[in-house]
Amino acid sequence: MNDLKRLLEGEAVRPLIGGASLALDDGDYARFLGYCDDPFNYRIRVWSPDLKKDMTWLEHDREGLIELFKSLPEHLQRQGRLHRQVTVATVEASNVDGFLVVTSPFVVHHTNLEGQTHTLAVGRYIDIVNMTDEKIVLTARDVMLDTRDLGIGLHVPI
């Protein structure tokens, strides 16, 4: 029974993670936020072998993300397009009823304006997903980055 439940949850989660990734690829941040709960917390974390510490490179609540997205057209940004290749690997029940912990390894490719593509980053999304009969949304996303040299960096969530 539990296996079947987990299978069904996995099936339900996949379009959420995939849809959120496609929205980010498209730079359609309103659509991305549509996949996110209110409140929502987003964080990029990195382990530093130099400092032997965890670092936080970006952290925003929903309001902070909205403010960031609003400001983007004013910023000088990396040109081209990002492509996130995401695989939902595990879906587990959390300690809180109705919430799932979803782990998804990802690879982000960048295609520049000349059409050249290179790998920009790899890591894992650790998502807390709120799943009820009415909705299925991201409540929190921790991006655990393996890549620590991002070249010129990014203004947008990975």
Added chain:
Amino acid sequence: MSARSKSSWETAPRLPAGHFVSGLVYTDPDVYQDEIDNIFSKTWRFACHESELLEPFDYRVIDHAGQSLICIRGDDGEVRAFLNVCSHRGGKLLTEPSGNARLITCFYHRWTYDSLGACTGIPRPSGYSKEVAKDTMGLRGLRTTVKHGLVFISLDEGAPDLDAFIGASLDQFSEMLGSTPLEVFHYNRAVLNCNWKAWHETNMDLYHEFMHVVLRQTQVSAMPMEDRRLITFQNGHGGSGGDLKAAYDGYEGFAGRGGDVPPLPGTDPTDFRFVDLFPSTAIIARGTVIRIDTATPLGPDKTLLEMRGLGVKGEPQEHRQARQRHHNQYWGPFGRNVPEDMIAAEACADSFRNQAGRYQIIARDENLTGQDDAILRAFYKEWGERTGRDPGNPIEPADPVSDQVRA
């Protein structure tokens, strides 16, 4: 008004010497080698913060002037630096970027060294003549000085002391860096496709505030330009000569910045101060948080950039989180400003790479106020003295007479 002709474009600007820079300083391989030999091998270089070497035998591995170095704290508390190279066969000794090593052991033939750089072990020493013995086979030691918690190294045994080299340029940071223990909470590296100077110029050039929407909205109008004070020092250093101001309410999302954590010693949350140390280290403080960045040349058009963020050691978690947030608002790979500076450095490199861009103008003269280019000019004056080249014309033009004689 019209576009410029080829000859106009390629002719040096009609400006006083020192007020423009040839694009060849960014691209020419001989110029680059001169920089390695006469600047990076001769000056002092910021290596790390001493909080990265907290305990005895803690070490950091640093890239500098094409060489790998070790900074290590001895059990006497002193920080020392060595080339990261075994005396025996040249094996790279430490391969992790940081760690703790009571003994430094070469993986290849198991020669060992201590934190003083002394060779402590040679397996089966009887096979060597007396010239190859522990007491003659220590590591190559480097000059090392710690000032305000900043670890500096020099490859040059004859270089003037660090204090003579940096003069008073760190004075405005002495209270901030020296009166309370600090620690590095952020570190990232990025390899940029540009010359090291193109990066460092983004720190020395205040005029490019206009590129950043954050600075347009928080800094450009925060105080009258004529009230800003800049300063240059001997040996090519420069920085703010008094606190500049930022009005964080001007940028949505930054309002209230500083109310959530005490400012660093000797500052106000809205203060902004910086120093650019020759050749390639910048220290920037924004009231509540400090950034230190160092550019290490990897080639004429490749630069390793290292960035550190510093907060107060042992502070409550909510203070650390606030300081981290303040850091990340501007800096780090996802900051609002730093990626823009990187884009600018690479864009200029693109222009100069094939000599489409010929000259860079550094001629703003505002009597050391506002967005004066004086810090850039001080840098290039020192650069010229050390390389023996004119920044405006770093390659001697061909002599037509001798060319004809040779023909």
